[in-house]
Amino acid sequence: MLSSAPNFLRRSSSIHLPHPPPPATRTFRSLHVHKYISMEIMNQHGITTPRNFVAKTPEEAEHIFTTMLNKPSQPLKDVVIKAQVLSGGRGLGTFKNGFKGGVHMITRPGQAMEFASQMLGQELVTKQAPHGILCQKVLLMERMYMRNEMYLSIIMDRNANGPLLIGSPRGGISIEDVAILTPELIYTQPIDISVGLQRDQAEQMAINIGLESGSAQQERAVSLMMNLYDMFLGCDCTSLEVNPLAETPDGKIVCCDSKVNFDDTAEYRQKSI
Template identity: 60%
Template sequence: MLAKSALLRSVARPSSFGAAMAGAVRSLNVHEYISMETMNSHGIATPECHVTSSSEEAGRITKEMMTERGKDLVIKAQVLSGGRGLGTFKSGFYGGVHMVDTPEQAAEYAKEMLGQDLVTKQAPNGILCSKVLLMERIYPKSEKYLSILMDRDSGGPLMVGSPKGGTSIEDVAASNPEFIFTEPIDIMEGLTEEACARMANNIGLPTGSVAHGKAMVLMNNLYAMFLAKDCTQLEVNPLSETEAGDVVVCDAKVNFDDNAEWRQKDIFARRDTTQEDSREVEASKYDLNYIGLDGNIGCMVNGAGLAMSTMDIIQLKGGSP
């Protein structure tokens, strides 16, 4: 088990200068619909979903899913940012995630989202929404959190789980760290049955239940995908438990190691550079790590520690990096 401070560093995403330095280790971030497709190919259960860049098609897809398959839907703006549901489009339209009641409503929501910049807490300057995802709505009995990420402190993959899913895991870690559970994974031994069983119990799925067994299978499939696709982070929030005992990935964030681009060409071919800082995209063509900040003093640095110290000194002297 990791020390509490190490755990919080692992779970919480860095901000401000810390985020800038974390970004220096580049990891490909893909849209939610791509994450869902990749999970499906590894036997991981997700809701039925369809992506489109047309408001008319959004209405048609909704009609088919509602009338032919009897499913309720959610529409989600596809932008590479967290906090979409609480975001606001620059046009004034509120929310990047909405429940859908009719095909006409789906078309109207898509029209409001497509071609507009969504401003979120993580993306204060806004990110262009070019696609929307129509997803089957799941009515969960409970919502969990589950992730696998590369952890420096344990020197390998780390599985992190919590019974408090469906909300900001950073807030849970800060206010109720006793609800955060970890299982370091020995890269040579792999993810063990014992570790999966402990984690299933810890996130609130008791031994012997249908959901407990399905969660153990899901964890193994997630880890297999983590290895096969050279992931640096595979985060599921929420992981929904249904009344029938199914365990379903309802939202996911997946990052891929840039060093593995040569063997993950299919994934990297789906990189959406319109969602990234154009300066960072240009620099990456020359294998340079460029981090855009909003100050007036540029920094050329070697190493994250030196970079942080340099920027601290600039700020102490009244400058802005």
């Protein structure tokens, strides 16, 4: 059957979803992918993400920092390096070699090689992975400066009998924490899968998450939501979460971080994932 409502929705007394329909016959299972793969897929669907590259060696990581995400003749830009392991809580994790944290900021030459050498080939221990997961790749991504941090997700939900669009003006923190502290700031919009996400629904959600009606930012967010929905259906996603969805100082709307789960029973349709 379809996935049930997330825990944060069920726990939130101020959020009311439609009564559950009779159980569907299909069972959804989730396939997890690394961050760099989900960002590649987003880019293919016209969704803006920070510039990012994957490295398999410390030398490759340093090359990416100094020549691909920076230019020799320009001031250095900060870059984030992230261990590519399938686990949450990487930033608070510890590698078995004693190196702390699977997420670090790179601000000067030499750091990319230094951090990557501590991560690659090592096992990262997190709350979700207490026995450790081997890190074989690192993601280097340009640092984003954000005016606003918002939240968006689309899930396949049994209570809504189909896709459910979820948004909040409070991004950058756990949506479960938002549900506990300010549940009134979580907005939901059931989507009729027979007609898809409608423009007026996306326009209202853009307003709900804090963007001004009629603004260029609202229009960009609407376009992004329509592309997210196309990706959700086209890639057989079971959940697609963007947190944070950022408004930059120059008015761009950027998916800074994401979690994407795919229905592994649709593997025969998704050979590239």
